[in-house]
Amino acid sequence: xxxxxxxxxxxxxxxxxxxxxxxxxxxxxxxxxxxxxxxxxxxxxxxxxxxxxxxxxxxxxxxxxxxxxxxxxxxxxxxxxxxxxxxxxxxxxxxxxxxxxxxxxxxxxxxxxxxxxxxxxxxxxxxxxxxxxxxxxxxxxxxxxxxxxxxxxxxxxxxxxxxxxxxxxxxxxxxxxxxxxxxxxxxxxxxxxxxxxxxxxxxxxx
Amino acid sequence: xxxxxxxxxxxxxxxxxxxxxxxxxxxxxxxxxxxxxxxxxxxxxxxxxxxxxxxxxxxxxxxxxxxxxxxxxxxxxxxxxxxxxxxxxxxxxxxxxxxxxxxxxxxxxxxxxxxxxxxxxxxxxxxxxxxxxxxxxxxxxxxxxxxxxxxxxxxxxxxxxxxxxxxxxxxxxxxxxxxxxxxxxxxxxxxxxxxxxxxxxxxxxxxxxxxxxxxxxxxxxxxxxxxxxxxxxxxxxxxxxxxxxxxxxxxxxxxxxxxxxxxxxxxxxxxxxxxxxxxxxxxx
Numbered sequence: 049x050x051x052x053x054x055x056x057x058x059x060x061x062x063x064x065x066x067x068x069x070x071x072x073x074x075x076x077x078x079x080x081x082x083x084x085x086x087x088x089x090x091x092x093x094x095x096x097x098x099x100x101x102x103x104x105x106x107x108x109x110x111x112x113x114x115x116x117x118x119x120x121x122x123x124x125x126x127x128x129x130x131x132x133x134x135x136x137x138x139x140x141x142x143x144x145x146x147x148x149x150x151x152x153x154x155x156x157x158x159x160x161x162x163x164x165x166x167x168x169x170x171x172x173x174x175x176x177x178x179x180x181x182x183x184x185x186x187x188x189x190x191x192x193x194x195x196x197x198x199x200x201x202x203x204x205x206x207x208x209x210x211x212x213x214x215x216x217x218x219x220x221x222x223x224x225x226x227x228x229x230x231x232x233x234x235x236x237x238x239x240x241x242x243x244x245x246x247x248x249x250x251x252x253x254x
Numbered sequence: 255x256x257x258x259x260x261x262x263x264x265x266x267x268x269x270x271x272x273x274x275x276x277x278x279x280x281x282x283x284x285x286x287x288x289x290x291x292x293x294x295x296x297x298x299x300x301x302x303x304x305x306x307x308x309x310x311x312x313x314x315x316x317x318x319x320x321x322x323x324x325x326x327x328x329x330x331x332x333x334x335x336x337x338x339x340x341x342x343x344x345x346x347x348x349x350x351x352x353x354x355x356x357x358x359x360x361x362x363x364x365x366x367x368x369x370x371x372x373x374x375x376x377x378x379x380x381x382x383x384x385x386x387x388x389x390x391x392x393x394x395x396x397x398x399x400x401x402x403x404x405x406x407x408x409x410x411x412x413x414x415x416x417x418x419x420x421x422x423x424x425x426x427x428x429x430x431x432x433x434x435x436x437x438x439x440x441x442x443x444x445x446x447x448x449x450x451x452x453x454x455x456x457x458x459x460x461x462x463x464x465x466x467x468x469x470x471x472x473x474x475x476x477x478x479x480x481x482x483x484x485x486x487x488x489x490x491x492x493x494x495x496x497x498x499x500x501x502x503x504x505x506x507x508x509x510x511x512x513x514x515x516x517x518x519x520x521x522x523x524x525x526x527x528x529x530x531x532x533x534x535x536x537x538x
Contacts, residue, residue, distance in 0.1 A: 089321060093313040101311045110311050111320075119324045183306065190307050208269065209304050215271060237265065241300060248299055 071131040078126050085125075089118055092135060095211055096142050102206040103146040105195050113149055117142040139211070139221045143203065150199060186247050193243035201236035204229050209237075255283040260290050268297055449510050456517035463524035482527065489520045 068076075068087060076084035096117055101110035120141050128137050194202055203222060207213045208229075215226045222229070260283045266272050267280045284291045496513040503509055 085325075086318070086322075089318055090313075093317065097311050097313060097317070098309055101309050107311050111314075111317055114317065115320050115324060118321045119328065122321075122325050123328060183308070186303065186306070187308055190304070209301075210307070234265070237300075244300070244303060247303065248296065 070134045074125060074128060074131045074134060077122075085122055088121075088134070092138050093118070095135070096138055099139060099206055099211055100142050100146050102194055102210060103143075103199075103202060104149060105191060109149065113142070113145045116145050120145065133220070136213075136217050136220050139207070139213070139217075143221055147199070186244070189244055189247065190240075193240050196243070197236055197239060200224070201232045201239070204232045205236035205240065208233055255279045257283075257287060257290055260284070260287070261293060264290065264294050264297055268294070268301060449514065452514050453517065456514070456521055459521050460517070460524065463521065467524060467527060485523060486520075489516070489523060492516045493520060 068084070070088075070091075073084045073088050073091075077088060093114065097110055097114040100113045100117065101107065104110055104113060117138065121138055124141075128134065130137075194206070197205060200222075204218055204224075207218045207221060208215075213221070215229055218224075218229050219226050224232075260280055263272060263276065263280050264284070267277055272280065284294045493513070493516045496509065496516045499509040500506070500513050
């Protein structure tokens with residue numbers, strides 16, 4: 049994690065370039081502008097890798113699938129019809145890539161694996177050791193709960209709760225109807241709630 | 255607003271999915287109803303917990319480096335630009351270093367031969383089982399010349415659809431090519447006229463084959479249909495490119511040769527597909 053990139057920490061030239069609109073970047077990337085595609089990557093890599101990780105539950109696999117997502121995006125960027133929907137388009141590719149990976153696993157291994165031994169070492173500044181421990185534990189609980197959801201529910205839950213996409217966007221990404229999405233999301237929330245219930249109200253008073 | 259109406263909306267309220275007017279009603283109700291306010295507080299707390307969720311993944315320099323490497327690899331594996339691809343694809347048909355007008359004329363004659371074969375094949379398909387039965391029969395061979403009898407019916411001028419063979423017995427394309435080439439030598443051919451004639455023949459053959467295959471296309475399984483459509487689109491794209499090239503230089507024998515060969519590729523493709531389909535559907 050030491051070499052993690054941060055959008056805020058990038059050189060000023062790049063930060064300036066980040067002011068480019070998605071439409072401009074897409075137009076340039078279509079013409080083979082490598083830097084433009086790099087900027088698209090910088091802008092969307094974090095949400096995409098988070099989404100893929102939530103779907104597959106394994107770090108190395110999530111990295112590999114994120115690479116695949118961006119390679120596919122590069123190859124197909126000429127086919128992107130609506131430049132205003134770049135992020136939806138990227139999430140759509142990521143969803144396909146993640147689903148292909150999940151379906152290639154054998155049935156018994158279908159549930160997302162949880163990397164129990166690799167609990168996050170990231171620590172929030174200003175939190176007490178008790179809170180840190182609780183955070184780690186809770187991260188593990190959430191990962192397990194996500195992994196226990198079926199694929200459709202996990203997909204809509206991740207896109208709605210973690211990526212904060214609208215129902216319209218999720219419908220475009222998944223190809224599902226909005227009523228189905230709402231039903232899946234409601235059920236996913238209920239399942240997740242059962243799992244995290246012990247932590248509700250413990251050190252997390254709002 | 256009543257609790258029964260409010261409670262199912264609380265999740266959407268915090269997700270920002272409600273219209274302003276309804277959101278205001280939900281907010282007002284939660285302000286006056288302790289049960290709904292409690293539910294709202296729980297949902298809000300859940301959201302807070304989820305917002306703290308941290309994953310053990312991050313965007314690393316290595317991630318971009320790998321994407322970059324893969325893209326470079328993809329670029330290297332990309333097919334050459336259209337014209338290069340076209341040359342590559344058609345190279346076997348044009349192995350001679352330069353095409354003289356006479357050679358181009360010979361190619362034209364050759365492609366006409368293919369067309370005649372296709373027309374014969376089509377006739378055989380529509381003529382019923384009698385003709386099919388004679389296809390493999392020994393009586394189709396002329397004992398004196400060793401050639402196929404029906405070849406005598408092939409229009410030596412290779413002209414339009416009206417003059418297609420009157421004898422519907424099918425021929426092997428390879429055999430026809432040889433015979434037709436014998437009947438019309440490159441020296442006798444007028445390239446421009448033959449090009450137009452050949453083009454007309456190809457278009458007629460393509461129209462018939464496309465119509466024939468079109469009705470059966472829907473019965474193909476999705477994967478085969480997708481492959482068929484993709485191959486056809488590629489060929490059509492090539493035909494369009496060669497048409498543009500001919501338009502730019504109408505007297506260029508190389509461009510003309512490419513155009514006719516592109517047509518012949520489409521005819522061959524359609525004919526082979528039709529033949530495969532017929533074979534596949536033949537009862538045993």
